[in-house]
Amino acid sequence: MDDPYVKVNPYGTSPLSALVTFSTDDAEKVSYTVVGKTDHTSITNTVKGGYTKSHQVPVVGLYADTTNKVKITMTNKNGNTKTKTLSMKTGELPKYIKSAKLTVSKNDKDKMSIGKNKLTIMNRTTKEPFAIDADGEVRWYDTNYSQHTIEQWQNGHIMILSKKNVKSEVYNDLLETDYLGRVYKEYSFSSKTSSTDAGTGQGSKKAAKSKKETTVIHHDLLELPNHNFLATVSDGSKYKEDTMIEVNHKTGKIVKVIDMKKLLPKSMWSSYKKGSDGKVDWLHQNAVDYDKNDKSIIISSRNQDMIMKLDYKTNHIKWIYSGKKKSSWPKAYRQYLLKPTKGTTITGGQHGLYLLNNGNGAKASSENIMLYDNNIDVTNGNKKTSGKYSQAVEYHVNSKKMTIDQTWAYGKSLGKDNFTSVIGYAEKQPNNNVLIDFGYKHKGAESNVIEVTKSGKQVFNVTMKNASSKAYAYRAYRVPFYSSSYQFDATK
Template sequence: MKKILSSALVAGMILSVGTTQALAIGGPSGAKIDWQIQGKLGAVKLNPYGLAPLTAIIMNNGYVLSNVFVKILPKEDGQIISYKVNDQVLKTYGGIPIFGLYPAYKNKVEVTYTKSAVGSKDETITETYQITTGPVGLTPSGLMMQTGMPFESVEVKKVDKEFSDRLYLINNVPGKMPGRGSQAVWNNPSGGALEWNDSSNAFIVDTKGEIRWYFDSDKILDPGNMYKTGIQMGFRQDIDGALAWGFGQRYVKYDLMGREIFNRQLPLGYNDFSHSLNNAQNGNYLLRVGSSNTKRPDGKNVRTVRDTIVEVDKDGNVVDDWRLYEILDPYRKDVILTLDQGAVCLNIDASKAGQTMSQEELAKLDDSDKFGDIVGTGPGRNWAHVNSVDYDPNDDSIVISSRHQSAMIKIGRDKKVKWIVGAHKGWSDKFKDKLLQPINSKGEKIICEDEYSKCPGYEDDKGGFDWTWTQHTAFIIDSKTNKDILYLAAFDNGDGRGLEQPAIPTMKYSRAVVYKIDQKNMTIEQIWEYGKERGGDWFSAVTSLTEYHDDKDSLLVYSATAGMHIDISKGVTIGDASPELLEFKWGAKEPSVQIKFTGTGIGYQAMPISLEKAFTK
């Protein structure tokens, strides 16, 4: 016989939920809500799209909402996250989007809103909701140093008041995925960089060092499917506040709540995305890829490596491409012969630390059928290693950073080189009139030695100028740039500085640097730098970023592999990378923000995140 609950028992169950909550038990008898709700709105839907566990939506419960303001109440001495939500965003989510919850914590969220419904007066309410979250749930990669968290510890050394509201997205690459990475290579045609499939993560921290968001990428990656896996890189926040990035054979866009906007395979003529996605001002995306099939002058068909830029529109149609092996000189070898073979981007090999490739070894490689992600010259090998692309709407051009040419280059829509920032040595006659002349603040020429590969700032501070070496992120400072004058920010990693390896590895140093380029007179002036004074401890052999941000007139710098050194005598790495994030007021010599991470693996890039773009505009 079925047991029937008494009315008194049912009433007791309802009362036990609490005075601020209601639990309606319904069924086919009528239109009722049969889930727990708080306050005067609907249910709290945690992680609404399954990809951003530290987000939620307070459902609108059938009301029309407006004038919404959200405040995530902080832990003791914590950072308040607050933002307005516009009416369009409220309609998109069917309620109030909640961003910035603490993990493994009973969060308190204060919301102010106006609710209206047919036949009732508008009512403006302020109330507090409790939202309990679980711990950070990143899947461990199998590495000894990784715990499932994006870092082991964080040290906030300095945050000036003006920057105390910052939220920073951090994108790191902890390392190889034993047992999880797809083990595949391209072989018809040969070459490419398909095997580049380390683990990666993206998370947001506040200025107290607390994690306030992370992306659960396991839901969109499939390590056993080579078309759905790869290192996640090139994160950019679009004008609508959503994040776009790429991995392997795909590029994607999701908003901060985890809602998918698009998830696309690369156009079939291109492959192996990594490093850089640029959300250009014309509404298109510029992706750094390789060519899926290129016929070399010797008749061999190859997939190329990190030397192609493809432009796609909002619907994924190809608009244009820049095949750099046709535009530049893929056989210029001056930089390649001076690279430290122990640290070629993410390919860290301590057994080759301090070694460089000889002329004989390079010639033997060039004569072989070895193609793929190997340092060498010619299409099908890693001769360019482009790690960033940026768009200049002033003249419809792109600026690229080529690590393996130690050069930052501007190229027009007509595929003609406009200028080259880098040592003059080794460029053919075709490019000699594109090489910029260094000048000082008075407009006087700076004379450099060894075909302009060793400038006065190479060894001391007196000359105030040096080129970048194996640099990352050649980013245009848009608000300070016009058709004649362009400001360019870069992270000068510093390997092979002056086209040579130093006598002692600890003599290497990295810099964040800003240049002023007079595009009419073909001159370049170094107007700001930081890092030389930090010496070898701040040296980042690979990755990293320098980027200007309008909202605070500041430069963000991420020295992403600082602290990682290689003991040449033993052929081992000593000390894990300890990425350091810095933010400077424009022109300042000392940072306003200094945050150091440990236990991350290799850092990649970082940037501020705007909640105004995501929820208010």
């Protein structure tokens, strides 16, 4: 430890990270702290691996253009500790992050859900993704361009949809990486269709003739219990964003395909108008989550203003919630329609649907759901309130009684100023606060991320302006940098 090896940006794509390696005479466990500029902005992690004599310390959360102070603490089995402070110099932020002006108007750090190492990821629609602390300071970014997809896996790795050539329009390179930028796996998709063999990029002859997809995993990516991933894709036909594929995480082979045209009434998609790209975007699936309790999936369809649940093995519909009148559904579907309780809002163009308390002893017939309701009437939304506000909403579904009840919401009081016609996210925190991304505020001129308590009091408010073309905050996540399940091992 008298002369450790320190490498800032060890893999060339994560300039605000570092790798520190050294050895000790005795077996020690190691933790570190990146010293913050203000209270509650230090990042502290314990290196997984227990007591060892050889140490690899993955450091994340450095400040840009700064000589950072990083305290390394070693503790032996007797509880004795030693500390050494290292200096780590970083460079300036790249232009597409530097030009995104961040303004924090509220940061009640004692009430925010930030713990000892949490940052807010600004998952952008394009360009470099980055993460900020409670002061709005950038503490991590990836030089790979990403689009829509940044998901943290159970092992602490992250999945980023990127592209090899930043000048290309096509995002078809899915990376399993970590916050240091180390790549563990890479899945390359064909640019001509997303209904392909992800490992080899081979599609059908019919698909090869179709117009290329610029974003092969267009909105969401989910890790299944068997560690395969479920992705929202297009099938290469004139219909788009209405298909899901399960990909084997070891081989890259597609092992399951779900075509929503085969599950929903033909009247929904057969006469839907084509868009300017010549494609029929009748469903526009923008979210999927897996229910561990009954092995089902829930999905969000923006363009039908609809959420629904499917048995994952059989694709059998379990329930549907939509503003579409019951009488307009074919009789065979009416048994699946949830009835809203008094005061429960109809979703409109919603985003970011996911289950709360998933797998933690919750009953499969009693589900709590969080989503971001854009509140825009696309096909079946509420015409009276459409465009007046957007909000985060929590619902309770009782599938035995086939009812849905709105249990919490925030955003209506902000009015039209925070209305967003597209994108957005809501994420419940461990302390019951909710982090809300009004991603397309003022028609994309800014993204506004707000953290509120259950009573609706704002404890964090940051605005991102002047983002480069289309680099809005598609979603905002509050996540640990890094999780307790993450272990760095250069030998593997």
